[in-house]
Amino acid sequence: xxxxxxxxxxxAFVMTGLSSCTKWLDIQPTDRVSDETLFSDSKGFRTALNGxxxxxxxxxxxxxxxxxxxxxxxxxxxxPFNLNDELKSASNADLANNNIKGSLADIWxxxxxxxxxxxxxxxxxxxxxxxxxxxxxxxxxxxxxxALALRALLHFDVVRIFSPATIRNNEQPFVPYQEYYPAHIxxxxxxxxxxxxxxxxxxxxxxxxxxNDLTKNSFYLSGGLAYTLNGISTQDLVxxxxxxxxxxxxxxxxxxxxxAMYSGDYVKAKKAAFLVYNFGPDGKRWFSFTPEYxxxxxxxxxxxxxxxxxxxxxxxxVTNIKDxxxxxxxxxxxxxxxxxxxxERDYRRNIINTTDNVxxxxxxxxxxxxxxxxxxxxxxxxxxxxxxxxxxxxGNTTDALIFLNKIRSARxxxxxxxxxxxxxxxxxxxxxxxxxxxxxxxTIFAHKRLNRRMVLGNQTIEVNDRFTAPVPEDxx
Numbered sequence: 047x048x049x050x051x052x053x054x055x056x057x058a059f060v061m062t063g064l065s066s067c068t069k070w071l072d073i074q075p076t077d078r079v080s081d082e083t084l085f086s087d088s089k090g091f092r093t094a095l096n097g098x099x100x101x102x103x104x105x106x107x108x109x110x111x112x113x114x115x116x117x118x119x120x121x122x123x124x125x126p127f128n129l130n131d132e133l134k135s136a137s138n139a140d141l142a143n144n145n146i147k148g149s150l151a152d153i154w155x156x157x158x159x160x161x162x163x164x165x166x167x168x169x170x171x172x173x174x175x176x177x178x179x180x181x182x183x184x185x186x187x188x189x190x191x192x193a194l195a196l197r198a199l200l201h202f203d204v205v206r207i208f209s210p211a212t213i214r215n216n217e218q219p220f221v222p223y224q225e226y227y228p229a230h231i232x233x234x235x236x237x238x239x240x241x242x243x244x245x246x247x248x249x250x251x252x253x254x255x256x257x258n259d260l261t262k263n264s265f266y267l268s269g270g271l272a273y274t275l276n277g278i279s280t281q282d283l284v285x286x287x288x289x290x291x292x293x294x295x296x297x298x299x300x301x302x303x304x305x306a307m308y309s310g311d312y313v314k315a316k317k318a319a320f321l322v323y324n325f326g327p328d329g330k331r332w333f334s335f336t337p338e339y340x341x342x343x344x345x346x347x348x349x350x351x352x353x354x355x356x357x358x359x360x361x362x363x364v365t366n367i368k369d370x371x372x373x374x375x376x377x378x379x380x381x382x383x384x385x386x387x388x389x390e391r392d393y394r395r396n397i398i399n400t401t402d403n404v405x406x407x408x409x410x411x412x413x414x415x416x417x418x419x420x421x422x423x424x425x426x427x428x429x430x431x432x433x434x435x436x437x438x439x440x441g442n443t444t445d446a447l448i449f450l451n452k453i454r455s456a457r458x459x460x461x462x463x464x465x466x467x468x469x470x471x472x473x474x475x476x477x478x479x480x481x482x483x484x485x486x487x488x489t490i491f492a493h494k495r496l497n498r499r500m501v502l503g504n505q506t507i508e509v510n511d512r513f514t515a516p517v518p519e520d521x522x
Contacts, residue, residue, distance in 0.1 A: 085170045088179040103360040106156040117487030125377040139512040151518035157200045164197040165227035184257045191254030195293040198247035209237045211494045241309035248302040259295035268332040297356035316436035322429035335456040341396040345413040348406040353426040377403040381503035393458040
């Protein structure tokens with residue numbers, strides 16, 4: 047396996063002013079910044095971490111392919127005849143086709159480049175004393191924790207695309223876990239082996255960010271959307287704000303639950319999911335669900351931001367989407383109306399333009415301009431789905447349905463789902479994933495994790511080995 051990963055460091059500066067659409071950070075690349083210069087003070091570590099966040103927001107990663115691009119096309123979120131050749135191949139699970147091979151290789155390459163930068167930062171920070179950082183131990187741990195979580199998340203999404211799901215018990219190695227810098231040739235691991243490392247890093251990360259997010263600067267995470275999305279303009283403190291756009295304590299635990307679920311560790315998944323649940327409307331109320339009235343007006347909150355635990359950010363996102371789509375409209379799957387039966391209230395229907403059959407999530411909004419820049423990665427609802435499924439697996443079908451119905455109710459449904467049969471329960475659970483994460487890139491991996499077919503109206507699609515992309519040829 048060849049690894050030629052060049053370290054790319056970005057300098058960052060923050061656009062202040064709460065009315066600005068380009069809050070948090072604006073990243074401008076430089077040629078090369080020496081290690082000695084970049085890591086000479088704590089602000090250099092902040093700059094390096096912000097640079098990695100901007101790296102993962104590019105179109106090859108969460109700016110397109112891992113959200114509304116290839117991942118959503120694989121889930122058949124779109125009407126295939128209104129897609130370009132790349133996404134048609136994804137929709138058909140033809141992942142070895144020349145129309146998509148290059149894009150899949152770009153996902154791999156961009157992910158491992160960002161991982162290399164995580165590893166570089168982690169090596170540099172190990173050599174620094176707590177007193178080196180402006181805000182001491184909590185700042186050092188926060189930066190280290192976020193870098194570990196980014197490394198785990200990137201590996202996890204590479205695994206979900208390029209390696210069979212754990213449930214298939216494939217003992218072949220597919221994906222390496224890079225945890226050193228400079229990068230060297232690391233052995234590819236089986237899905238089970240690499241998931242152990244991913245979960246380890248998420249667990250380390252959540253422990254490291256806990257002091258900042260739950261004690262020292264908790265109001266930046268608990269103060270509602272105004273703080274988590276907008277932050278503040280004080281120069282020395284702005285790095286510690288915008289926690290919704292970063293890997294905060296709650297988001298890391300949600301990702302831990304997601305990863306544990308994927309690996310089949312339902313005890314760990316249940317514990318992490320319940321922790322996240324306790325920060326929602328039934329607990330600490332740090333996070334809530336976007337109210338219905340914000341989804342059906344001219345000031346539509348098209349990305350349901352109140353319940354986002356993690357969302358990456360790119361000021362060029364709208365431009366990139368327009369450039370990629372061109373004249374194509376990316377109409378939703380023609381069966382989408384069966385996901386939202388007319389007889390049932392469900393305000394997630396409001397974020398679909400029913401005239402053109404497209405999602406408002408990725409259309410430019412004039413009234414909600416700050417939302418144009420964010421790409422959803424983790425939602426509060428996922429903790430409910432995971433906790434519900436863990437209860438169901440334990441045989442506690444009563445409470446499993448209670449938690450599943452909590453989301454249905456939160457999204458406006460007035461009827462309760464009551465079917466406790468296996469096919470009935472999992473059919474509704476997967477339908478909830480589709481309603482909740484349409485064009486966000488998560489649905490396909492729920493099917494892949496469960497080894498369950500996709501049912502789209504009268505069409506049934508088996509989720510088998512075709513949905514595992516071949517490792518790029520120059521990486522084998």
